[in-house]
Amino acid sequence: MKFEPVIGLEIHAQLQTRTKIFCGCSTAFGAPPNSQVCPVCLGMPGALPVLNRVAVDYAIKAALALGCDIQPLSIFARKNYFYPDLPKGYQISQYERPLALGGGLDISVGGRSARVGLTRIHMEEDAGKSLHEGFPDSDRRTYIDYNRSGVPLIEIVTEPDMRSAAEAAEFFERLRDILVWLGVNDGNMEEGSVRCDANVSVRPAGQERFGTKAEVKNINSFRYLEKALEYEIDRQIELIERGGRVVQETRLWDSAGGRTVSMRSKEEAHDYRYFPEPDLPPLVVSDARIAAVRETMPELPEARRQRFVAAYGLPQYDAGVLTSSAGLGDYFEQVAATSRHPKAASNWVMGELLRTIKERGVTIEQVPLTPAALAGLIALVEKGTISSSIAKDVFAKMYDTGRSADEIVAAEGLAQNSDEDALLAIVRAVIARNAEAAAQFRAGKSQTFGFLVGQVMKGSGGKANPKLANELLRRELQQT
Numbered sequence: 049m050k051f052e053p054v055i056g057l058e059i060h061a062q063l064q065t066r067t068k069i070f071c072g073c074s075t076a077f078g079a080p081p082n083s084q085v086c087p088v089c090l091g092m093p094g095a096l097p098v099l100n101r102v103a104v105d106y107a108i109k110a111a112l113a114l115g116c117d118i119q120p121l122s123i124f125a126r127k128n129y130f131y132p133d134l135p136k137g138y139q140i141s142q143y144e145r146p147l148a149l150g151g152g153l154d155i156s157v158g159g160r161s162a163r164v165g166l167t168r169i170h171m172e173e174d175a176g177k178s179l180h181e182g183f184p185d186s187d188r189r190t191y192i193d194y195n196r197s198g199v200p201l202i203e204i205v206t207e208p209d210m211r212s213a214a215e216a217a218e219f220f221e222r223l224r225d226i227l228v229w230l231g232v233n234d235g236n237m238e239e240g241s242v243r244c245d246a247n248v249s250v251r252p253a254g255q256e257r258f259g260t261k262a263e264v265k266n267i268n269s270f271r272y273l274e275k276a277l278e279y280e281i282d283r284q285i286e287l288i289e290r291g292g293r294v295v296q297e298t299r300l301w302d303s304a305g306g307r308t309v310s311m312r313s314k315e316e317a318h319d320y321r322y323f324p325e326p327d328l329p330p331l332v333v334s335d336a337r338i339a340a341v342r343e344t345m346p347e348l349p350e351a352r353r354q355r356f357v358a359a360y361g362l363p364q365y366d367a368g369v370l371t372s373s374a375g376l377g378d379y380f381e382q383v384a385a386t387s388r389h390p391k392a393a394s395n396w397v398m399g400e401l402l403r404t405i406k407e408r409g410v411t412i413e414q415v416p417l418t419p420a421a422l423a424g425l426i427a428l429v430e431k432g433t434i435s436s437s438i439a440k441d442v443f444a445k446m447y448d449t450g451r452s453a454d455e456i457v458a459a460e461g462l463a464q465n466s467d468e469d470a471l472l473a474i475v476r477a478v479i480a481r482n483a484e485a486a487a488q489f490r491a492g493k494s495q496t497f498g499f500l501v502g503q504v505m506k507g508s509g510g511k512a513n514p515k516l517a518n519e520l521l522r523r524e525l526q527q528t
């Protein structure tokens with residue numbers, strides 16, 4: 049029997065605010081344990097939460113970018129459960145009335161394009177962090193760091209619209225890129241800024257009804273998500289084929305063992321005894337506020353890609369590469385504007401610049417070469433002052449020394465030789481030295497022409513203007 053996987057994701061993304069969602073404590077990562085805490089985020093009796101305005105604006109921004117409907121009124125609730133990293137005994141989270149509904153994101157994997165719908169986006173606070181390792185008595189004790197307690201999160205819940213592990217990984221990555229692009233999340237997966245829970249079930253191909261799903265929790269890498277889902281899909285199919293039944297449960301991905309393992313049976317919503325948070329008023333979002341947030345939104349990748357094709361006449365492929373990050377697109381636009389040669393700007397940014405970035409392991413923001421300096425190099429090539437092969441050497445020197453293209457070309461005498469008399473002398477000398485090749489060309493063997501051009505270029509130390517060298521060589525060969 050052929051089976052079809054059905055996958056939905058729940059993605060938790062930290063909002064990049066300076067302070068926590070309900071208190072003024074810093075959210076900076078990496079501070080000494082329990083140094084960024086106060087009575088509110090430690091859950092002391094009587095401490096009262098105050099909602100962080102910037103966190104709400106960031107959540108609205110993410111929801112708008114994903115095409116969601118922002119709800120005029122949403123409500124924070126208490127999700128009750130006991131865990132040592134949750135000092136209040138409950139998490140403040142939006143439940144029945146979330147901030148945003150609907151929306152979605154288009155993905156394309158292996159030729160299949162799909163729209164992944166969103167169910168909702170809601171706001172909540174993060175819990176602290178249990179440290180099970182790294183202390184002399186870690187075999188007996190667990191330590192807890194509450195710095196993360198109360199860091200603002202959005203949870204993005206999708207519809208069960210994905211049909212393969214690869215599609216789920218693609219969605220997760222595209223979503224993360226958009227949040228980073230918007231500036232609402234720092235995208236740091238290792239620090240847990242974006243984490244994903246996946247609900248996965250399988251059903252016989254053609255069957256409408258969903259199978260029983262298992263949830264794989266807390267995955268912070270696109271690759272692990274894909275591997276965990278592949279494993280889980282195979283496990284469920286094998287179980288059903290052997291006559292077994294999938295049970296609804298929460299599983300963990302064991303990256304070292306390359307498998308998912310059962311953690312606990314899945315809770316139902318009623319286990320959490322949700323009720324509205326009495327210490328916070330309903331969150332009211334006015335149309336004016338939505339409009340104000342919309343004003344601060346950058347152009348989104350898809351819109352920018354289309355604009356690059358239309359405004360600069362770039363091929364789709366170029367536009368796709370150049371809009372893969374906000375920084376790269378900004379860099380390209382500055383080079384294109386200053387040089388007024390968009391296609392040349394695209395070639396340099398996609399070619400030498402990206403290659404160098406990859407080689408050096410730096411980000412576009414760390415590149416020392418300014419867009420104006422690169423535009424200066426492009427101008428020299430376009431004017432015919434230097435050949436494109438010499439320009440690549442100049443590029444490397446500019447990148448490493450910070451000197452301008454003009455400076456390097458002048459100091460090293462790299463300008464192309466367009467002096468007709470000097471070139472003619474080289475051409476004549478090449479013909480004299482290679483009489484046989486010249487005779488073959490005249491006898492109709494046109495292949496030897498390339499060889500002779502090569503000799504002229506070599507004779508000029510690579511600096512001959514190739515177009516002029518070609519013309520002179522052809523003229524001389526025909527005359528004599």
Ligand SMILES: [Zn+2]
Pocket residue numbers: 068071072073084085086087088089090198
């Ligand atoms: Zn605090």
